[in-house]
Amino acid sequence: MQFHLNGFKPGNYQVPDAARKPYPNPPIEDLPGEVDVLIVGTGPAGLTMARQMSEFTDIKTCIVDMTPGPLLFGRADGISCRTIEIMEAFNSSEMVVKETYQLKQNTFWEPDVEHPENIKRTHKIADARAGLSEFTHGIVNQARLHELLLDGMVNSVTNLRPHYSRELVDLEVDERLTQDLDAYPITATFKRSDKDGAGKIETIKARFAVGSDGGRSRVRKSLDIALEGDSADKAWGVMDILLNTDFPDSRVKSFIQSKDHGAVMTIPREGGYLIRFYVELDLIDKDKRASDIKLTEHDLIAKAQKISILINLMLKKWRGGQSTQWANASLIVSTTAQWKVRKILFRALLCLAMPVTLTAPKVVGA
Numbered sequence: 395m396q397f398h399l400n401g402f403k404p405g406n407y408q409v410p411d412a413a414r415k416p417y418p419n420p421p422i423e424d425l426p427g428e429v430d431v432l433i434v435g436t437g438p439a440g441l442t443m444a445r446q447m448s449e450f451t452d453i454k455t456c457i458v459d460m461t462p463g464p465l466l467f468g469r470a471d472g473i474s475c476r477t478i479e480i481m482e483a484f485n486s487s488e489m490v491v492k493e494t495y496q497l498k499q500n501t502f503w504e505p506d507v508e509h510p511e512n513i514k515r516t517h518k519i520a521d522a523r524a525g526l527s528e529f530t531h532g533i534v535n536q537a538r539l540h541e542l543l544l545d546g547m548v549n550s551v552t553n554l555r556p557h558y559s560r561e562l563v564d565l566e567v568d569e570r571l572t573q574d575l576d577a578y579p580i581t582a583t584f585k586r587s588d589k590d591g592a593g594k595i596e597t598i599k600a601r602f603a604v605g606s607d608g609g610r611s612r613v614r615k616s617l618d619i620a621l622e623g624d625s626a627d628k629a630w631g632v633m634d635i636l637l638n639t640d641f642p643d644s645r646v647k648s649f650i651q652s653k654d655h656g657a658v659m660t661i662p663r664e665g666g667y668l669i670r671f672y673v674e675l676d677l678i679d680k681d682k683r684a685s686d687i688k689l690t691e692h693d694l695i696a697k698a699q700k701i702s703i704l705i706n707l708m709l710k711k712w713r714g715g716q717s718t719q720w721a722n723a724s725l726i727v728s729t730t731a732q733w734k735v736r737k738i739l740f741r742a743l744l745c746l747a748m749p750v751t752l753t754a755p756k757v758v759g760a
């Protein structure tokens with residue numbers, strides 16, 4: 395399939411560039427009063443959880459996000475073969491395989507030993523380990539992956555759609571009710587931000603809440619759960635570009651290491667024209683975030699040119715940001731977390747019929 399000749403355009407790639415429209419926003423509806431599972435966040439973690447929950451008519455699920463509608467431009471566009479296996483389980487892998495740029499090979503460029511001011515290709519290897527999966531790793535707009543999950547939810551027996559323009563402002567757990575299988579111990583408070591309902595406060599009672607609301611999770615903060623682990627101290631600039639270049643491996647995933655200026659990774663994008671550049675930037679101070687570094691496309695292209703010496707990069711169009719890489723992990727964590735939630739819910743339903751006490755954690759972080 396060929397698309398994006400004139401730059402990136404979101405929506406269904408089966409529709410030609412000129413006619414393609416963004417995925418539609420669902421109508422604004424009131425939040426339900428009580429649900430079994432409340433999912434906060436429609437990133438890859440939340441949507442994977444919701445897609446799975448949508449298959450069960452006996453579990454009432456609600457998924458909420460503070461953004462006005464579905465994602466249009468992806469960030470996590472590298473799709474691992476394990477993620478495609480999960481989409482296969484949702485019966486949506488064919489579209490992913492058809493639309494992705496399939497990564498099959500990596501090339502490596504390093505400073506030439508005799509002329510270290512130049513770089514040369516040192517070797518080529520297969521991308522995914524042979525036998526790892528029936529699928530390859532691939533590149534496709536993260537928003538397209540979200541659309542396949544959203545389509546699966548809306549076409550499921552529960553006809554599940556996210557509620558957008560709702561920001562979670564508080565989440566409380568009534569500890570006295572956590573052992574009562576009939577109870578809804580969680581109270582979540584949301585503030586609406588759509589034109590007609592701006593500022594309106596809504597509450598939902600839930601039996602389980604899934605905090606898939608990203609790195610600065612309000613769910614986590616409301617429950618006073620400390621962030622475990624560390625943030626990265628290395629930033630990478632990311633840009634998707636249409637470019638004229640004499641780089642011979644521009645349609646192969648390539649690692650380019652320079653002598654003095656760091657590294658660049660280039661990955662061809664779906665559609666046959668765009669290329670993603672990951673450009674190694676400086677170390678970030680411990681108290682700063684990657685988004686604190688203010689960069690323009692000119693800074694990134696200048697750095698890429700310094701690293702890829704002797705390669706001609708003529709930028710035509712670009713779209714960029716700063717990056718970390720964990721969407722694929724989110725999908726996998728959600729796939730296992732939903733098993734745990736459903737297992738406890740189904741046991742709870744069974745226990746209601748046969749009075750037995752069940753000790754269950756009520757909040758799941760995806």
Ligand SMILES: Cc1cc2nc3c(=O)[nH]c(=O)nc-3n(C[C@H](O)[C@H](O)[C@H](O)COP(=O)(O)OP(=O)(O)OC[C@H]3O[C@@H](n4cnc5c(N)ncnc54)[C@H](O)[C@@H]3O)c2cc1C
Pocket residue numbers: 434435436437438439440458459460461469470471472473560561562563606607608609611612632714715716717718719720721722723724760
């Ligand atoms: C430029 C860039 C490139 C990247 N490239 C890759 C890549 O190639 N591969 C990869 O695996 N990862 C990549 N990542 C990382 C990836 O985007 C994240 O790891 C992934 O999105 C995390 O998924 P998530 O569902 O946990 O959270 P998020 O995607 O952050 O989603 C959280 C959602 O929660 C919503 N939300 C937050 N707070 C609230 C609130 N209070 N109330 C209601 N809703 C709320 C947000 O609006 C958002 O929709 C990249 C990131 C960036 C920035």
